Amino acid sequence: RKEVEQDPGPFNVPEGATVAFNCTYSNSASQSFFWYRQDCRKEPKLLMSVYSSGNEDGRFTAQLNRASQYISLLIRDSKLSDSATYLCVVNMPGAGSYQLTFGKGTKLSVIP
Amino acid sequence: NAGVTQTPKFQVLKTGQSMTLQCAQDMNHEYMSWYRQDPGMGLRLIHYSVGAGITDQGEVPNGYNVSRSTTEDFPLRLLSAAPSQTSVYFCASSYGQGASNEKLFFGSGTQLSVL
Numbered sequence: 001r002k003e004v005e006q007d008p009g010p011f012n013v014p015e016g017a018t019v020a021f022n023c024t025y026s027n028s029a030s031q032s033f034f035w036y037r038q039d040c041r042k043e044p045k046l047l048m049s050v051y052s053s054g055n056e057d058g059r060f061t062a063q064l065n066r067a068s069q070y071i072s073l074l075i076r077d078s079k080l081s082d083s084a085t086y087l088c089v090v091n092m093p094g095a096g097s098y099q100l101t102f103g104k105g106t107k108l109s110v111i112p
Numbered sequence: 113n114a115g116v117t118q119t120p121k122f123q124v125l126k127t128g129q130s131m132t133l134q135c136a137q138d139m140n141h142e143y144m145s146w147y148r149q150d151p152g153m154g155l156r157l158i159h160y161s162v163g164a165g166i167t168d169q170g171e172v173p174n175g176y177n178v179s180r181s182t183t184e185d186f187p188l189r190l191l192s193a194a195p196s197q198t199s200v201y202f203c204a205s206s207y208g209q210g211a212s213n214e215k216l217f218f219g220s221g222t223q224l225s226v227l
Contacts, residue, residue, distance in 0.1 A: 032214050043202055043218035044155070087155070091214065099170065100214060102147075104154035 003027065004090050006103035014111050017078050021106045023088030024070045032091035033064055033071045037084045038105065044087055047073075078110045114138050118203045118219025125193040125226045133188040133222050135203030141217070143206045144186040148172065148199040149221075155202065161186055162208065193226045200224070 005024045013019045025033075033050035048055065050062040050071045061074040071090075075082055088103035116137045125131060137144065145160035157170030161180040175197060177189040186205075190197060203219040 034214070036216075041221075043221050044216070045218070046215050049215070089216075099157060099160070100216065102155040104152065 003092060003101050004088055004103040006086075006088050006106045008104060008106060010107040010109050012109045012111055013078050015078055015080060017110075018074065018076045019078055019108065020072055020074045021086055021088075021108075022070050022072050023090075023103050023106075024068075025088075025090045025101075026069070027090070027092050028066075028069060029093050030090050031093060032100075033062075034089040034100075035060075035062055035071075035073050036087040036089055036102075038087055039084050044102075047086070075108075078108075080110050080112065083108055083110045116203055116205055116217050116219040118201075118222060120222060121220065122223045123225070125190070125224065127193060127195060127226060129190075129193050131190050131193065133190075133201055133203070133224075135186045135188065135219055136184050137186075137205040137217070138184065139205065139217065140183060141205035142183070142208045144180065145170070145204050145216075146176070146178065146186070146188045147202045147204065148197075149202065150199050158188065158201075190224075195226045198224060198226045 003026045035047040036044040037047045038044040050064050054063040059076045063072045085105040085107045087105045092101045119134045142163045146158040147155040149155050156172050159178040161167045164183050167178050201222045204216040206216050
């Protein structure tokens with residue numbers, strides 16, 4: 001089983017739509033979870049951390065489900081500028097000092 | 113505040129050549145790392161460092177060397193370039209452990225082609 005799995009997409013959604021991505025992780029001891037955004041040919045940038053109680057930042061909501069070992073990202077009222085690849089990142093404790101593991105990313109295209 | 117500065121942006125090498133990718137950060141981060149990103153593979157950790165004088169291997173370390181003589185700098189050396197090392201390389205840094213400190217700041221990347 002892969003450590004961090006994401007649906008690669010692409011998700012093609014119209015402007016104004018709501019879209020959700022899920023990411024599953026294999027290590028039940030993982031403690032830190034993040035969503036990064038990566039634009040084409042650019043470096044990844046942190047979008048938001050994911051907390052146990054769930055958290056919201058404007059149109060973006062992140063949630064953690066420890067029982068089922070997945071995190072989710074919900075984007076409301078999609079904008080053209082949201083088009084990017086969204087990377088799920090999970091801390092994998094016990095790997096010899098901490099190491100963050102990246103999912104392969106989910107590509108989102110917001111269509112006019 | 114420059115953040116993470118990575119050079120060069122583009123590089124073409126011939127098989128067997130060596131080179132060094134430079135990475136410097138001005139945020140006093142303890143943790144620095146190098147990733148490579150290949151199509152369909154996502155970001156994979158090459159080497160990382162938790163402080164000056166301390167380095168460790170990541171998922172794909174073969175063919176690469178690193179050193180961390182100062183907090184600011186973390187160069188990645190390709191000893192004898194191979195076509196399999198054609199990739200986009202990212203340097204990243206963070207304050208360290210703990211969810212609030214693990215936010216990674218990335219350099220702008222190096223597109224490396226080995227012919």
